[in-house]
Amino acid sequence: xxxxxxMLFQLFWTFFKIGPATFGGGFAMIPLIEREIVEKKKWIxxxxxxxxxxxxxxxxxxxxxxxxxxxxxxxGGVKGAIAAMIGVSLPTFLIVLTLxxxxxxxxxxxxxxxxxxxxxATILAIIVYAAIKTIKTSIVDKTTFFIMLIGVPALFFIxxxxxxxxxxxxxxxxxxxxxxxxxxITPRKxxxxxxxxxxxxxxxxxxx
Amino acid sequence: xxxxxxxxxxxxxxxxxFGGGYAMIPIISSEVTRFGWIPAEQFTNLIAISGMSPGPIxxxxxxxxGYSTSGIAGAIISAIAILIPSIILVILIASFFKRMxxxxxxxxxxxxxxxxxxxxxxxxxxxxxxxNHLLTFNISFRMVSLLVIFGLSLFVLIKYRWHPVYxxxxxxxVGVALYS
Numbered sequence: 001x002x003x004x005x006x007m008l009f010q011l012f013w014t015f016f017k018i019g020p021a022t023f024g025g026g027f028a029m030i031p032l033i034e035r036e037i038v039e040k041k042k043w044i045x046x047x048x049x050x051x052x053x054x055x056x057x058x059x060x061x062x063x064x065x066x067x068x069x070x071x072x073x074x075x076g077g078v079k080g081a082i083a084a085m086i087g088v089s090l091p092t093f094l095i096v097l098t099l100x101x102x103x104x105x106x107x108x109x110x111x112x113x114x115x116x117x118x119x120x121a122t123i124l125a126i127i128v129y130a131a132i133k134t135i136k137t138s139i140v141d142k143t144t145f146f147i148m149l150i151g152v153p154a155l156f157f158i159x160x161x162x163x164x165x166x167x168x169x170x171x172x173x174x175x176x177x178x179x180x181x182x183x184x185i186t187p188r189k190x191x192x193x194x195x196x197x198x199x200x201x202x203x204x205x206x207x208x
Numbered sequence: 209x210x211x212x213x214x215x216x217x218x219x220x221x222x223x224x225x226f227g228g229g230y231a232m233i234p235i236i237s238s239e240v241t242r243f244g245w246i247p248a249e250q251f252t253n254l255i256a257i258s259g260m261s262p263g264p265i266x267x268x269x270x271x272x273x274g275y276s277t278s279g280i281a282g283a284i285i286s287a288i289a290i291l292i293p294s295i296i297l298v299i300l301i302a303s304f305f306k307r308m309x310x311x312x313x314x315x316x317x318x319x320x321x322x323x324x325x326x327x328x329x330x331x332x333x334x335x336x337x338x339x340n341h342l343l344t345f346n347i348s349f350r351m352v353s354l355l356v357i358f359g360l361s362l363f364v365l366i367k368y369r370w371h372p373v374y375x376x377x378x379x380x381x382v383g384v385a386l387y388s
Contacts, residue, residue, distance in 0.1 A: 096263060167327075
């Protein structure tokens with residue numbers, strides 16, 4: 001019993017330390033996971049990391065949180081998953097809340113207002129950059145290009161959640177039709193995608 | 209009552225938040241406007257703060273929207289709500305379906321999901337530009353300078369791969385110099 005609590009606390013604490021490193025996306029924590037989890041704690045093997053991140057991307061939610069939960073589950077089951085998730089989320093929760101509260105205190109200040117006028121233009125640039133980055137991994141052929149092209153104007157009329165569901169359905173149906181028509185389907189190996197991420201890079205818009 | 213609405217909203221968002229937090233901005237924005245939780249101008253500032261902080265954009269925005277509507281309780285409820293779908297799915301997949309990302313049906317679903325996520329991010333940038341009056345034909349010093357700030361920000365992000373937080377901080381300083 002005492003052993004279990006110790007293990008859960010270790011999971012919590014390890015991810016608590018990694019959490020703030022998820023600046024600009026979950027992939028930024030790969031090098032830390034390599035060092036803390038693979039080398040020091042030996043909870044998982046180095047070659048598992050790639051699979052883990054591929055899996056984390058196929059679950060809704062942030063890559064950082066999902067991969068932490070997967071590692072937690074591997075080490076300590078359901079409780080481990082929850083401990084790791086709380087650990088990785090808590091520091092960023094506290095940081096963003098502190099920033100948010102300070103903003104609400106000072107947002108009437110003319111200097112802060114002026115800063116945000118410019119920051120909003122920069123945030124737009126970051127979102128556009130995120131779009132460019134995702135285009136590189138999501139638009140692989142004519143069909144995906146077409147889905148994207150229809151999607152943008154459609155979003156002015158339909159609820160985004162409906163668009164996401166329709167996207168998933170369209171993907172499934174078009175792969176099904178392509179198979180029936182005898183097209184060769186070459187799904188890209190999820191592995192190649194993750195290994196192409198180098199440790200000193202960060203990835204915005206692609207798995208935050 | 210607001211807490212329950214926050215929970216429902218962010219639980220649903222947690223369930224569909226595929227492929228990057230910026231894709232979730234339109235959904236959060238549409239719910240925020242529907243319920244009239246916070247004014248549009250303030251919402252975009254909250255997105256800016258979410259981008260400045262470590263951690264996932266979608267979760268950060270949920271926390272800030274929650275806090276602005278109902279204080280610390282709202283922040284905690286929104287964070288929990290957006291995290292619950294992920295943790296449940298992770299536990300289910302880790303227990304029963306470890307090779308999910310290699311599954312043919314999952315892959316064909318993502319074949320359609322990824323481009324629609326891209327559409328969402330493009331849509332997010334258009335509506336962000338519109339609601340902040342960054343897309344206007346009203347030629348003024350402010351408009352031209354904002355266009356330059358936008359262009360320079362995008363340039364250092366793409367060309368020099370600056371970390372977004374440095375770009376945001378520098379941009380804030382430029383804003384203080386130009387507009388106050």
